[in-house]
Amino acid sequence: MNTPSSANQSGALYWPVQLRRNVGVRSLFAVVLVFLVAYGILFPGLFTAAGFAKFTQSWFPLALVAMAQAILMLSGGISLAIGATVSLGAVIAATTMAGPLGVAGGTAAVALTGLGIGATTGFIVVRLRLPAIVVTLAGSFIIGGAALLILPRPGGAIPAWLSDLLAGNTPAAFALLLLIVALWKLYLATPLGLSLYAAGENPVGAYRSGVPVDGARIAAYAISGLLSTGAGLFVAAQTGSGDPVIGAAFTLNSIAAAVLGGIGFLGGQGTMRGALAGSLLLSLMISVMFFLGFTPVAQYVAQGLIIIGAVAVPQFRKVQQ
Amino acid sequence: MQITAPLLAARGVSKSFFGNPVLRDVSIALQPGRVHALLGENGAGKSTLINLLSGALRPDSGTIEVDGRAVSRMTPAIARQAGIAVVQQELSLTASLSIAENIGLGAYPRRFGLVDYPELAARAKAACDLVGLHEPLSTPVGHLSLGRRQMVEIAKALYRRPRVLILDEPTSSLSATETKILTDLLKRLRGEGIAILYISHRLNEVMSLCQHVTVLKDGTCTADRTLEGTDAAGLVRLMVGRDPGDLFPRWQPSASPANAISVRNFSAGLMRDVDLDIRTGEVLGIGGLVGQGQEDLLLGLYGAIPARTASATVNGASGLPGGVPKANALGLAYVPADRKREGLHLIHPIITNMMLPAFARVPALKLRSRRAEREIARGLAAQLGIKGDLDRSAQALSGGNQQKVALAKWMPHDPLVLLLNDPTRGVDVETKREIYHMLRNFAAAGKAIVLLSSDTPELVHLCDRVAVVREGRIVAMLARGALSEEAIVSAAMGAGQRKVAA
Numbered sequence: 001m002n003t004p005s006s007a008n009q010s011g012a013l014y015w016p017v018q019l020r021r022n023v024g025v026r027s028l029f030a031v032v033l034v035f036l037v038a039y040g041i042l043f044p045g046l047f048t049a050a051g052f053a054k055f056t057q058s059w060f061p062l063a064l065v066a067m068a069q070a071i072l073m074l075s076g077g078i079s080l081a082i083g084a085t086v087s088l089g090a091v092i093a094a095t096t097m098a099g100p101l102g103v104a105g106g107t108a109a110v111a112l113t114g115l116g117i118g119a120t121t122g123f124i125v126v127r128l129r130l131p132a133i134v135v136t137l138a139g140s141f142i143i144g145g146a147a148l149l150i151l152p153r154p155g156g157a158i159p160a161w162l163s164d165l166l167a168g169n170t171p172a173a174f175a176l177l178l179l180i181v182a183l184w185k186l187y188l189a190t191p192l193g194l195s196l197y198a199a200g201e202n203p204v205g206a207y208r209s210g211v212p213v214d215g216a217r218i219a220a221y222a223i224s225g226l227l228s229t230g231a232g233l234f235v236a237a238q239t240g241s242g243d244p245v246i247g248a249a250f251t252l253n254s255i256a257a258a259v260l261g262g263i264g265f266l267g268g269q270g271t272m273r274g275a276l277a278g279s280l281l282l283s284l285m286i287s288v289m290f291f292l293g294f295t296p297v298a299q300y301v302a303q304g305l306i307i308i309g310a311v312a313v314p315q316f317r318k319v320q321q
Numbered sequence: 322m323q324i325t326a327p328l329l330a331a332r333g334v335s336k337s338f339f340g341n342p343v344l345r346d347v348s349i350a351l352q353p354g355r356v357h358a359l360l361g362e363n364g365a366g367k368s369t370l371i372n373l374l375s376g377a378l379r380p381d382s383g384t385i386e387v388d389g390r391a392v393s394r395m396t397p398a399i400a401r402q403a404g405i406a407v408v409q410q411e412l413s414l415t416a417s418l419s420i421a422e423n424i425g426l427g428a429y430p431r432r433f434g435l436v437d438y439p440e441l442a443a444r445a446k447a448a449c450d451l452v453g454l455h456e457p458l459s460t461p462v463g464h465l466s467l468g469r470r471q472m473v474e475i476a477k478a479l480y481r482r483p484r485v486l487i488l489d490e491p492t493s494s495l496s497a498t499e500t501k502i503l504t505d506l507l508k509r510l511r512g513e514g515i516a517i518l519y520i521s522h523r524l525n526e527v528m529s530l531c532q533h534v535t536v537l538k539d540g541t542c543t544a545d546r547t548l549e550g551t552d553a554a555g556l557v558r559l560m561v562g563r564d565p566g567d568l569f570p571r572w573q574p575s576a577s578p579a580n581a582i583s584v585r586n587f588s589a590g591l592m593r594d595v596d597l598d599i600r601t602g603e604v605l606g607i608g609g610l611v612g613q614g615q616e617d618l619l620l621g622l623y624g625a626i627p628a629r630t631a632s633a634t635v636n637g638a639s640g641l642p643g644g645v646p647k648a649n650a651l652g653l654a655y656v657p658a659d660r661k662r663e664g665l666h667l668i669h670p671i672i673t674n675m676m677l678p679a680f681a682r683v684p685a686l687k688l689r690s691r692r693a694e695r696e697i698a699r700g701l702a703a704q705l706g707i708k709g710d711l712d713r714s715a716q717a718l719s720g721g722n723q724q725k726v727a728l729a730k731w732m733p734h735d736p737l738v739l740l741l742n743d744p745t746r747g748v749d750v751e752t753k754r755e756i757y758h759m760l761r762n763f764a765a766a767g768k769a770i771v772l773l774s775s776d777t778p779e780l781v782h783l784c785d786r787v788a789v790v791r792e793g794r795i796v797a798m799l800a801r802g803a804l805s806e807e808a809i810v811s812a813a814m815g816a817g818q819r820k821v822a823a
Binding site: 013269 | 377397398401407409411412413414415416417418419421422423426427428429431434435436438439441442445457458459460461477
């Protein structure tokens with residue numbers, strides 16, 4: 001234990017810290033790799049430009065909502081309104097982009113809505129000290145209702161060129177995901193971003209250390225809202241129109257992906273890379289089971305069993321130690 | 322005599338919670354270059370005073386002064402700016418962040434708005450070197466033992482280069498070596514002109530380290546004087562406000578040759594191949610450095626963790642209990658060290674806590690008799706001297722009284738063997754004394770007491786025999802005649818000849 005390794009520790013700190021964060025998710029990465037290989041064998045088209053584009057496009061919205069959920073769970077919260085927020089993002093995109101606001105204005109509207117919804121939810125949860133699960137459950141009704149008010153039935157339009165760019169045969173979705181991951185790393189390298197872990201795991205200790213705990217948590221909600229409406233915009237681009245209930249499945253899938261990725265419910269436990277790998281695994285599982293000819297019911301059952309297994313395996317390993 | 326203004330002072334502060342006065346007209350002045358001890362029983366108001374000094378609470382009346390100037394609205398932020406650092410009993414660490422990220426938390430060096438990792442590494446390393454932390458700075462704090470985490474917490478306070486350092490029972494989870502490093506460090510910081518406020522229940526530490534002492538009793542200041550010319554007994558007198566007599570009851574042999582528990586080649590958790598006989602009517606001490614497997618020994622005997630053994634006899638039955646209900650049926654009772662999490666159900670009433678083991682024994686669907694429960698609970702409260710309304714939640718009690726409730730709940734079942742895990746940790750002197758008397762009386766009544774303790778004097782003065790555990794083995798079994806603090810500590814350190822300076 002007491003090996004004096006002062007020579008190699010005085011230098012770089014950032015990269016060793018980043019590497020350490022892999023420790024908990026290595027086995028998950030291995031499982032994802034196995035599924036990727038299986039998928040590649042079942043569907044060799046994955047390695048063509050079009051196949052890769054289609055696959056990353058099917059993964060992309062799930063990756064965004066997994067991040068949106070993970071950032072909340074890391075801060076000690078949770079959201080049941082992610083699906084509704086995705087729907088609202090899709091509806092706003094479909095009703096603004098073809099109109100006078102244009103794509104830029106529509107994108108800004110989607111982003112501001114997401115930030116606003118997130119910040120408001122965060123303010124209510126954090127400042128009024130109400131339970132996140134109740135506030136976001138209520139929020140899901142309000143936000144879902146707002147989406148239905150704006151667009152009572154599927155409709156609206158997304159400019160064709162935007163749909164082609166985001167959901168055509170280009171790796172634009174994958175490039176966007178890389179950009180978002182890079183921005184996340186940047187955020188996590190700021191004092192506020194890094195404080196998220198402390199605010200989630202030990203809020204009292206963090207407060208005593210001078211961390212703006214409330215600010216860090218409200219920021220997490222705002223970012224989560226932004227990611228959710230962003231996913232909505234992408235889904236609208238995929239379908240070319242808006243659907244006020246299209247996001248419904250994302251609420252529970254975002255939790256499933258985060259849990260698969262090793263994010264704990266108690267705050268401060270887990271990593272974003274884990275959540276992303278979890279969303280990729282979920283996405284791959286659905287595709288692989290589809291190719292293997294599972295019926296939809298069997299897919300759901302298998303998905304549920306795998307999620308329980310993902311939570312149980314690390315637990316058993318801990319007990320054995 | 323002192324011409325310099327105190328770095329931090331409270332002048333005549335009072336504070337009440339819900340109408341209950343916790344502090345009444347208390348003054349304290351922290352001078353540079355002095356280690357100031359703050360003593361008092363649990364519930365005397367020490368934590369409240371710290372919270373006032375660090376800005377976490379605001380006094381109802383009186384003032385807090387920094388450098389001789391009154392601060393009208395002290396906040397944690399102002400305290401930090403004034404160079405006041407507090408090492409609280411409850412750690413402020415985040416398990417998933419690295420040592421360095423924890424140390425810098427709340428005060429990261431920045432470059433272009435980002436955390437400046439090279440600068441953080443350099444400054445965290447300097448702080449770690451001071452407290453003897455040599456683990457790589459990228460190690461997540463969750464991988465460290467409790468004692469090492471405490472050292473990280475202290476390094477975190479030093480990282481901010483404080484002028485005033487407040488330490489609330491910093492040594493409660495430290496090993497002897499770590500305690501030594503800390504006391505040496507505090508002496509050096511004192512020499513550098515830092516004002517240190519030191520809170521500890523270990524009087525020998527206070528005697529060797531501090532120059533000045535403030536004693537609180539029931540929210541009032543009973544002494545504010547230099548430590549010169551006082552001894553431990555004098556300090557205890559100041560705290561309890563009367564002569565404590567002997568902290569420990571007079572030792573009288575009560576052990577019988579009969580074994581309550583006898584195990585051979587016992588292994589559980591960290592413990593390996595232990596042979597142990599526990600006699601009825603004796604207090605058997607379990608000593609050693611923190612975390613050598615002592616707790617696993619108790620939990621294994623109690624059936625709370627898996628254990629293996631070549632042969633075992635427990636109160637006449639052969640074989641280990643293997644589970645808690647079976648252990649209870651065989652007359653074993655266990656009182657955990659962490660009374661807040663394991664010993665009690667804090668939000669539930671005191672009476673419910675006392676009745677819990679009884680609930681486990683009656684048929685699950687039998688109707689309860691509230692009247693009988695209340696009678697039993699009243700009897701227990703009287704027997705153990707638990708004050709207060711039994712319908713209040715257990716968290717309203719002071720640490721000492723909580724410990725008594727954790728002990729009391731087993732009494733109706735008249736256990737033959739009491740397994741006690743550090744029952745006096747964080748307990749005030751008066752309650753300690755009551756517990757010591759109780760334990761000796763239990764032994765005299767023919768019970769076997771197994772006392773795991775981190776407090777060496779209590780092992781020496783209370784026990785018939787002491788088993789010293791080191792690296793999962795019993796390395797010494799010291800009989801009454803051979804008991805001394807030196808003997809226990811040197812066996813615990815694994816060096817018969819090496820002695821640890823106080």
